[in-house]
Amino acid sequence: MKIRVYYEDTDLGGIVYHSNYIKYCERARSEVFFKRNMSPTLGENSGFVVRNIEADFLATATLGDMLTVDTSVLSVKNSSTVLLHEIWKDEVKIFSMKVVLVYIAEGKPSRIPDIFKEVFQSY
Amino acid sequence: MKIRVYYEDTDLGGIVYHSNYIKYCERARSEVFFKRNMSPTLGENSGFVVRNIEADFLATATLGDMLTVDTSVLSVKNSSTVLLHEIWKDEVKIFSMKVVLVYIAEGKPSRIPDIFKEVFQSY
């Protein structure tokens, strides 16, 4: 997953505003579904929500940079999964984040549908 | 309606990213409803959508600025309304926007509910 840094992503420090890296990771998670002509949700009241993140901001990115987001699956349980996202600028890792996602249906944690488990296993 | 400029609002030019002024105006429109303990929507499939905007960017704002958004109603018709938003930094008008809003219910333009018309008339 390639992501270009645009004006909207930067702040007055001239670098990408910190929480935008977290948005880039969400784009990468969703893109895996879109690439398969799937949606990451099965209707209005279900989908993955972020429960916990641990993120390290290792270096900076600036306007025009082309970044790469790598995603790997650390674990898949009944109703949750843990992913690792790493963002690279050429050969330099600039961001790393572990995210815990919980699958919600009808407002509460629920079994991840098999169709979604297969997507995670294909990463 | 007072709005503070934060890091997230700026870009590498050191000033507020242009489309954020348009978000500030939407905040001001919604705040009128919230202040009355109302919501600007009457359920999932209804609400105002932006149909047209004409905006002039007159001056810039920077980190920490406290801006004022003034809103006035130019017209209210059966299913649409035209508002004028002006953003001020102290005595200087930095942004002006005319916005046409259309009320949508069940996916199509519909009569603006009286309860909402009253809100606009109170501006």
Added chain:
Amino acid sequence: MKIRVYYEDTDLGGIVYHSNYIKYCERARSEVFFKRNMSPTLGENSGFVVRNIEADFLATATLGDMLTVDTSVLSVKNSSTVLLHEIWKDEVKIFSMKVVLVYIAEGKPSRIPDIFKEVFQSY
């Protein structure tokens, strides 16, 4: 210029939040420069700023949509240029915006550098 709609772009109405289309247009303007290994700025105190926009919101986009942003140059003057951006979802035009950009150097409107004029003329 292709742009995918992600969660971050949508709002509770289930559609793209209106001001995000304006960000998509800015991405398209910048990408023309990046594709040529150029930057849309010649240093910290110069660059294009948005002076005026007129935008029509014609239809909506939702999560996962792949949009196309077309850009054409309506005019190029000494210190300003007028562009037309149109956003398409398949065969349907969903957004159209005319934007007036002014070139700023040392804090005031200035002659657009030839290197930038050439970029606009190549659209």
Added chain:
Amino acid sequence: MKIRVYYEDTDLGGIVYHSNYIKYCERARSEVFFKRNMSPTLGENSGFVVRNIEADFLATATLGDMLTVDTSVLSVKNSSTVLLHEIWKDEVKIFSMKVVLVYIAEGKPSRIPDIFKEVFQSY
């Protein structure tokens, strides 16, 4: 620090998009400075950058909610500080984040200026 949830903050799930809570915390950090008529930066090439965050998303917020961001200082070292942000919706804690900030000057970690240390100690 009170923060209202606007349309721009929500996503199609009808709740605040996850990374926006992290922006709210940054607003709270900056506001402490603004309230004292100070800036969180001492010029173009210095300021605090986020090095690490650990965040728990405990519950959700929706359009119109008025949230409270509480900030406390866990530690202040020579060139870094650790803060704890908690976001409340009425009596319910919906978000908690520990953030490590590093003070950067001339591009590298530097001693936090006394004037900034005093701000942190006043939280």
